[in-house]
Amino acid sequence: MTGRDAELAALRAAVARPPAVAFVEGEAGIGKTRLVSELAAGRPHVVTASCQPLPDPFPFGVLLDCLSQCGDRLRDPGPVTGALRDHLPELAAQLPPAPRPLGDPDAERHRMFRAIRELLCALGPTVLVIDDLHWADAHTRQVLRFVIANPPPELSVVATYRPEDLTDQAPLGHAFRVPPGVTRTHITLCPMGTGDVRALIDGMLGATLASDSFVDAVVHETAGIPYLVEETVRMLPDPERDVCSDEARHILDGIDVPVLVRETAQERMRSLPAAARSIAEAAAVLGVAESTGTLAAVAGGAGLEQMVTLVKSGVLVEHSPDQYGFRHPMAARAVRASLPGPWRNELHKRAVRVLSGLDRKPLARLAAHAKAVGMADEWLRYGELAADAAAEARDVPAAIDLLSEMISDRDVRPQDVNRLAAKLCGNALTGLHNPAVLTRVEGLLSDPRLAADVRGEVHLWFGLLLLRETGGPDRAKAEIAYAIDLLGDQPERIARGMAVLAVPYLSTTPISEQQAWLDRLEEVLGHVPSRTLRTAVLATTLGGRLLMGDPSTWQRAERLPSPAEVSEPDEIRHLARAHCNLADACTWIGHYQRARTCIRTGLTLAARVGAPYVTGTAEATAVRLDWLTGQWAGLDERIAELVRTYAHHPPLITELDLAGAWLATARGDWTRAERGFRAGMSPHATVPVQIAAAGGMTGLLLNRGDAAGAERHAERGVALIRGKGAWMWAGDVVPQTVDCYLADDRADAVQRLLTEMSDGLAGTDAPYAQAALTACQARLAAATGDHRAAATLYETAIDVHRKLGLSYRATQLAEHAARETPPDTTVLASLAESYDSLGATVDAARCRHGIRSIGVPTPSHRGRRGYGDQLSPREKDVARLVVSGHTNREIAQALFISRRTVEEYVAKVCRKLNASSRDDIRMDHLQTPGSR
Incomplete structure (x- = not known):
C-alpha cells in the first residue's frame, strides 16, 4: 500500500456512506486490486469477485460469483429472488421457489435484474467489489446500471477497471448519471513518484538501501507502476547489492521483462490491424517517444487512422505534443524481443537512415541502432560523437558509458582504442567517484591493443584515479612512477605525474622527498609549450607548496592566467582546481581570508565548465573554513547534505566527518564526535585530516578523563x-598534546615538543601553527609558575587568533587565561555569551558552571523572551543529545547540570514536540518544533 493512503481513505469514506458507488480507474499493474483488497481486509460485509479475460464472458458471471458467497447473510429474500435458484445452487435451500416462466426473453431479463437487486437488498450492509470491470459481459454492466439507478439503502458498489481496455468510453457501457442520494466517488490511480518507488523498494528489502541512481533508473524503466517495480526488484540477481549499485541501468538491462508484461504486450499487438502494428513495432525498435513523421518513416508509411487506433487502444501514449511511444520501456522491450530477427534488423537500419537525416541527430541512439545490426563504422563514429557531446554537456557518466562500451569490444581497431582510451581517462577524472570507472580504467592496462605511449598515459591516469578514489597512496605512487618511466622524454605527459608525486598531503612520505619532485618539475615546466598543461601542473603544485609553508607560493601563483584570460574548457577546469587547491592549503596553514577568495573564484570557474569533483573539494574546504572561523549556523545540515552528495568519495567524506566531529565536540555530542574523529583517522583521509583527527580525539578523551x-x-x-x-600542520594536534602532557605533569616533554615545533616552523609561512605555538608557550609558562610571561603570551596568542578570524579558538584561549587568575564572574559570563553566540554548548555550560562553583548565582532568565511551543536553545541542546543516544547522566556531564535538571528539560521537550517518550524525539522534530 505504499503511496496509496489518500486513495484508500477516500474509498473507505465512500463505502461508509451507503448507498454508494465508487469507481477505481488505472492502467494494468497500477495497484487497483491491491487497493480494494486492503479495503476488504478485516471488513465482514465485503464480497469480492474478479472478471476474467474470456473471449465470451459468462452472462452475469461475476455477479453470481459474488452472490454465491453470501448464504450465511441472507435475510428474508423476496419472492422474485427465486428466479436465481438455478443460477445459485449454493443458495437454493434459502431461496423461495422459482417463479413460473414468462415466455418472453425481455421479461425474463427484467425479472433477473430485479431478483439480483432484491437479493442484494436481503444481504443487509454490503460492499460489493467487482475487480477488472473492463472484462465484464454486457449483462453484468446492464444489471449494475439497473441496481445503481435505485440501489438498496445499505449497498456500496466498488468497481475497478482499465480505461484502455474498455469497449466503450464508460465503465458501465455509456455515460451514466448516479441518482441523488447516492454517494459517488471516482478514484484515478496514478504512477508512483520517486519517493514512493524508493519506499516500495526499501519496504520489499526490509532496509533503507536503494541508491538515488537505482531509484531513478527503476522509475524510468517502469514509469512508476507498482507491479513493475515489484517484479523488477524480485528479478534482480542480488537485490541487496544491486539496489545500492551505481550501475543501475546496466543491471536493469540484464533482467528479463516480467511474463505478464510480455504476454499483455504481445496480446495487444496481435489484436491490432497490420498497418497499426507496423507503427507499434517501429516504436518498439526506436525505444523512445518519437514524432508521427519519424514513426511513419521507420514503419514504411502510415496514416492518422493508425496512430489514432494505437493511442485509443493504449498501445502508444502521447509523452509530449506529437511525441508518441510505449507507456514504459519494459513494454517496448517486450515487443522488440518478439519481432523476427530479419524484420527487427530492418527496422534498426531504417532507424539509422531516418534519424541520421534529422537536423539535430540523436547521436547516442544512432550509435545504439548501428551497433544492433553490426554497422561497425557507423557505431564508432556516432558513439564517439555522442561521448564528446555528453562530455560537453557535462554528462560525464554518459560519456564514460559510451566510451567504455566501444573500448570493451574486441573487434574495435587498435588505433580507435588508443584514441578512445585517452578520452575515457580524461572523463574519468572529471566526474565524481565511481568504483566501476576505476575498474574500467584498470582493465585497459592489460589491453594488448594499446600503444606503448598510450599505455603509459593510462598508467598515469589510473594512478591519479587510485589516489582520488581509494586514498591509498602506495599503489598509486607506483603506477605514476611506472608511467613516468614509460613516457620517457615526453615532458608534456610526465609533468602531471611528477606534480602528483610532489603533493605533500597524499602520503606519509617526508616532505623533503616531495620537494625533490618539485625541483625536477621546475626543470620540466620550462619545456612545456602548452599554457593549459602549465596551468594543470600549477594547479597541483601551488597548493602543495603552500601546504609545505613555502613563502614563495604566492609569487609563483602569479604565473596562473587570470579567469578572464581563459576560454578553453580544460584550462578553465584546471584553473578552477588551482584556486580550490590553494583554498584548501590556506585553511590548513592559516590564510583564511585568502581561502574565501580562492573558493569563490574556484567555484565560479568550475560552474562554467561543470567540474563536479572540483566543486566537491571546494565545498568540503568551505565547511572546514566555516568551522574554523566560527560560522556555524546551519553547518550541521550542510555537512549532512554534502555527505549524502559525495557518499562515494571517501577522502571528501573524511574531511566532512572531521568538521562534523569538531562541531559535535563543542556541543557535547561525544558519540558522534568520536565516530567522526575515527573516520578522519582512516587510510582514506589525507595526512592533515589524520593529524587533526588525532588531535580532536586527544582533546575529546581528555575531557572524558x-x-x-x-x-x-x-x-x-x-x-x-x-x-x-x-x-x-601542527596547529590542530600540538595544543591538545601539550594539555595531555601537562595533565601528567610532564612540563619537560612539553618544552622539548615546543622547541622541536619552533625549529620546524623556522622560515615557513604557517600563521596558524605559529599562533598555536604561542598559545602552547602560554600554557607551559602558566604551568611552570611564570604567570607574568603566561599573561603576555596569552594576550599575544588571543590577539593573533582574533586577527586570523579564529573566534572560537580565541575565546577558548581567553577562557584559559581567565582561569589562570582569580575567578572573575563578569569575565566568565562574557565568555559564556561569546560561546553561546557561536553555538558552543559545552564551553558555555562550563563557564556557567565555573560561576556557580564560586557561589555566585547565574543570572535569572526571567524577563527574557518566552519560547512558547518552540524549543529554547538549551532545550534544543538537550534534545540534540537525546536524539544522539546519550543518557541523562551523559547529558548532565556534558552540560554541567544535574540529572534532575536534564529530566526536566527532557519532559519539556517531549511536551513541546508531542512525543510520548524520549525515544520518539527525532532530528527532524528539531527543525519544526511544536509539530509532529
Whole structure:
C-alpha cells in the first residue's frame, strides 16, 4: 500500500456512506486490486469477485460469483429472488421457489435484474467489489446500471477497471448519471513518484538501501507502476547489492521483462490491424517517444487512422505534443524481443537512415541502432560523437558509458582504442567517484591493443584515479612512477605525474622527498609549450607548496592566467582546481581570508565548465573554513547534505566527518564526535585530516578523563608530523598534546615538543601553527609558575587568533587565561555569551558552571523572551543529545547540570514536540518544533 493512503481513505469514506458507488480507474499493474483488497481486509460485509479475460464472458458471471458467497447473510429474500435458484445452487435451500416462466426473453431479463437487486437488498450492509470491470459481459454492466439507478439503502458498489481496455468510453457501457442520494466517488490511480518507488523498494528489502541512481533508473524503466517495480526488484540477481549499485541501468538491462508484461504486450499487438502494428513495432525498435513523421518513416508509411487506433487502444501514449511511444520501456522491450530477427534488423537500419537525416541527430541512439545490426563504422563514429557531446554537456557518466562500451569490444581497431582510451581517462577524472570507472580504467592496462605511449598515459591516469578514489597512496605512487618511466622524454605527459608525486598531503612520505619532485618539475615546466598543461601542473603544485609553508607560493601563483584570460574548457577546469587547491592549503596553514577568495573564484570557474569533483573539494574546504572561523549556523545540515552528495568519495567524506566531529565536540555530542574523529583517522583521509583527527580525539578523551587513550592519539598525531617534517600542520594536534602532557605533569616533554615545533616552523609561512605555538608557550609558562610571561603570551596568542578570524579558538584561549587568575564572574559570563553566540554548548555550560562553583548565582532568565511551543536553545541542546543516544547522566556531564535538571528539560521537550517518550524525539522534530 505504499503511496496509496489518500486513495484508500477516500474509498473507505465512500463505502461508509451507503448507498454508494465508487469507481477505481488505472492502467494494468497500477495497484487497483491491491487497493480494494486492503479495503476488504478485516471488513465482514465485503464480497469480492474478479472478471476474467474470456473471449465470451459468462452472462452475469461475476455477479453470481459474488452472490454465491453470501448464504450465511441472507435475510428474508423476496419472492422474485427465486428466479436465481438455478443460477445459485449454493443458495437454493434459502431461496423461495422459482417463479413460473414468462415466455418472453425481455421479461425474463427484467425479472433477473430485479431478483439480483432484491437479493442484494436481503444481504443487509454490503460492499460489493467487482475487480477488472473492463472484462465484464454486457449483462453484468446492464444489471449494475439497473441496481445503481435505485440501489438498496445499505449497498456500496466498488468497481475497478482499465480505461484502455474498455469497449466503450464508460465503465458501465455509456455515460451514466448516479441518482441523488447516492454517494459517488471516482478514484484515478496514478504512477508512483520517486519517493514512493524508493519506499516500495526499501519496504520489499526490509532496509533503507536503494541508491538515488537505482531509484531513478527503476522509475524510468517502469514509469512508476507498482507491479513493475515489484517484479523488477524480485528479478534482480542480488537485490541487496544491486539496489545500492551505481550501475543501475546496466543491471536493469540484464533482467528479463516480467511474463505478464510480455504476454499483455504481445496480446495487444496481435489484436491490432497490420498497418497499426507496423507503427507499434517501429516504436518498439526506436525505444523512445518519437514524432508521427519519424514513426511513419521507420514503419514504411502510415496514416492518422493508425496512430489514432494505437493511442485509443493504449498501445502508444502521447509523452509530449506529437511525441508518441510505449507507456514504459519494459513494454517496448517486450515487443522488440518478439519481432523476427530479419524484420527487427530492418527496422534498426531504417532507424539509422531516418534519424541520421534529422537536423539535430540523436547521436547516442544512432550509435545504439548501428551497433544492433553490426554497422561497425557507423557505431564508432556516432558513439564517439555522442561521448564528446555528453562530455560537453557535462554528462560525464554518459560519456564514460559510451566510451567504455566501444573500448570493451574486441573487434574495435587498435588505433580507435588508443584514441578512445585517452578520452575515457580524461572523463574519468572529471566526474565524481565511481568504483566501476576505476575498474574500467584498470582493465585497459592489460589491453594488448594499446600503444606503448598510450599505455603509459593510462598508467598515469589510473594512478591519479587510485589516489582520488581509494586514498591509498602506495599503489598509486607506483603506477605514476611506472608511467613516468614509460613516457620517457615526453615532458608534456610526465609533468602531471611528477606534480602528483610532489603533493605533500597524499602520503606519509617526508616532505623533503616531495620537494625533490618539485625541483625536477621546475626543470620540466620550462619545456612545456602548452599554457593549459602549465596551468594543470600549477594547479597541483601551488597548493602543495603552500601546504609545505613555502613563502614563495604566492609569487609563483602569479604565473596562473587570470579567469578572464581563459576560454578553453580544460584550462578553465584546471584553473578552477588551482584556486580550490590553494583554498584548501590556506585553511590548513592559516590564510583564511585568502581561502574565501580562492573558493569563490574556484567555484565560479568550475560552474562554467561543470567540474563536479572540483566543486566537491571546494565545498568540503568551505565547511572546514566555516568551522574554523566560527560560522556555524546551519553547518550541521550542510555537512549532512554534502555527505549524502559525495557518499562515494571517501577522502571528501573524511574531511566532512572531521568538521562534523569538531562541531559535535563543542556541543557535547561525544558519540558522534568520536565516530567522526575515527573516520578522519582512516587510510582514506589525507595526512592533515589524520593529524587533526588525532588531535580532536586527544582533546575529546581528555575531557572524558581517559588520559591514557588521549596520550596514544596525541603521540600518533605528533609522529605523523615528525615523519613528514610538516610542523606547519601542527596547529590542530600540538595544543591538545601539550594539555595531555601537562595533565601528567610532564612540563619537560612539553618544552622539548615546543622547541622541536619552533625549529620546524623556522622560515615557513604557517600563521596558524605559529599562533598555536604561542598559545602552547602560554600554557607551559602558566604551568611552570611564570604567570607574568603566561599573561603576555596569552594576550599575544588571543590577539593573533582574533586577527586570523579564529573566534572560537580565541575565546577558548581567553577562557584559559581567565582561569589562570582569580575567578572573575563578569569575565566568565562574557565568555559564556561569546560561546553561546557561536553555538558552543559545552564551553558555555562550563563557564556557567565555573560561576556557580564560586557561589555566585547565574543570572535569572526571567524577563527574557518566552519560547512558547518552540524549543529554547538549551532545550534544543538537550534534545540534540537525546536524539544522539546519550543518557541523562551523559547529558548532565556534558552540560554541567544535574540529572534532575536534564529530566526536566527532557519532559519539556517531549511536551513541546508531542512525543510520548524520549525515544520518539527525532532530528527532524528539531527543525519544526511544536509539530509532529
